[in-house]
Amino acid sequence: MTQTQSTRRSVRILRRIVASEYLVLFLCLAWFAVLAPVAPGFATPRNLTNILAALLPLLVVATGQTMVLITGGIDLSVTSIIALASVAGSALVTGAGGLLDASPLAVPAGILTMLAVGAGVGLLNGTCVAILRMPPFMVTLATMMFFSGLAIWSTQSRSIHDLPPGLLLAGGNVWISAAVALTVALAAHLVLRRTLLGRWIHAAGQNPKAALVSGVPLQRTLILSYLICGLAAGVAALLITGRLETGSPVHGRSQLLDIIGAVVIGGTSLYGGRGAVAWTAGGVLFLTLIDNSLNLLSLSHFAIMMVKGAVILFAAFLDTLRSRLTTGT
């Protein structure tokens, strides 16, 4: 074999790896294999349960974000949706003066409130983007600021406790959390892969003008994708509130980089048109493994932040590389 042939073969293999749908899964396995012998307790059953519990809320909210990113948009407001939904649902049912305190309707009303807040903010974002044609970055940045401020103002920064056990069940029990998160992820996966809406979402991200000419109801598709994203953030609020047994206006505040990072690491394109829930699940797993293992190694907070930042940057670079490989530019 000549040197030229060998180089071509290497490039071909590299292309296949970079373009592979399973790249992030390989990265997860490689990370696990490398870190397990050196990070104490990393591969123990107890820690694997910890990893599962940690990744579930992130998986739910990142699943919603995947829908929006495939359309070529972005939703920066998901963290403030988590905060607002958490305090709205909790304030309604808290034993410390909630409107539905001790009511048999408290639990369903609390859950529905969280979901309604998520869907409502998602609908607002979608309407601004699709009907008013405002840039998604600006719209969701503004709603992030507004709703985050609203959550803090409405609670005066106070956490809300004394919540009914039924409301805490979804987030407090890791297996129920897993069931909820997997249901959301599976439903989103089926919507994207098996339904007309899924095809419209991909079409909207690949080429909006062509999609419009082809009869895709672009406005409705965009509104629905933001609404689903908001709804997913509402479910994440339910899980986080249950896990921490408290409604708080700062829940999720520092999660935005993890949410978008997980989706992009998974392989969903920042340019729109390409993505899958299964990829996002891989990205969520990879980011959680990094966080958990570096923490077990007792690395400093700043080192963990630097590693995570570098991994997300690398994923964004891979995304660009993939786009070039697939378009041949």
Place this chain on the structure above:
Amino acid sequence: MKRIALFCLCAAALATNTCRSAKNDAGKLTVGVAFETLQTEYWVAGFEAIKAELAKRNIIALEAISDSDANRQLQQVQNFVTLGVDGIILVPKDAKTSIPAIRAANKAGIPIVLFNRVAERAGVDFVGVQADNFALAKGTVEFMIEQARQTGSPHKALVVLGDLGDLNAIGRRDGFEAAIENHRDIIEVVARVPSEWNQEKAQAGVVNALQAHPDISFLFTSSDFLLPSIVSALKASGKFHRIGEPGHVILGGFDGDATAWSLMQDGYLDATGVQDVYFEAEASVQALIDSLEGRDVPELIRDPGFVIHQGNMHDLADRMWGAVISRR
């Protein structure tokens, strides 16, 4: 591609079997130190003081910072449990959201000490080491009132509040109000600025208050880390003058950081309530050791702190952590 996947799976299985325990061979004690943030000098000083105290006693310190995220803090405590640490020192996010993390440590039988902030005792066991925020804030403000009385004229006051979800902030606010209560003849509180422990919010709030009440001449901040914002606002309003100069705003704070020390040396800051970080670090580690050795430990260990002012600053500088940092 299948071969690569198979290789990774084999490697993972091998790693799972060979993974090692957190307990180190030398049999040294291991303590997990989980802080909510390192965003202010106070927390950095506390973190370093605890690590130094642990190192002095030949104890291994594992560190984790949750970046103000209660969910991450819970994961970090669960990681400590997984690692089988002997004790945990935790700065909780707030009084309520950290309860599941404390419960996780309780369930694993690992003693846990809450450094500087305490949580609600909602069915969980912990030892709290905390400054007496109420008494220290009250003492500081009472000293400021003495200074105000010496001017012979009434004063309009502004107080910068912390995050009222934080029990420390509430204690300091209540200490301020209690000190003022008996001196309404000379002090009128015209502005209560909520900062949520945020520099920008504090700065904007103080600027607005000084515009609305240009005659404010008495200012207490719930934390010294907000002093740069406050100084900036005072300068913008032409009210930043040394003690003894006409137009001086009687200025007091809480914490005892390096900025406070610098302002005190330059003659701008009248007094600040100092949390004794070194006492708190030593008491936290000692409480863990006492718990591990089965000795009785009180539920709450109070850091008495002290009020430092122009009259005693040179005598107490060695105990003021901000001064110690500055000298380094």
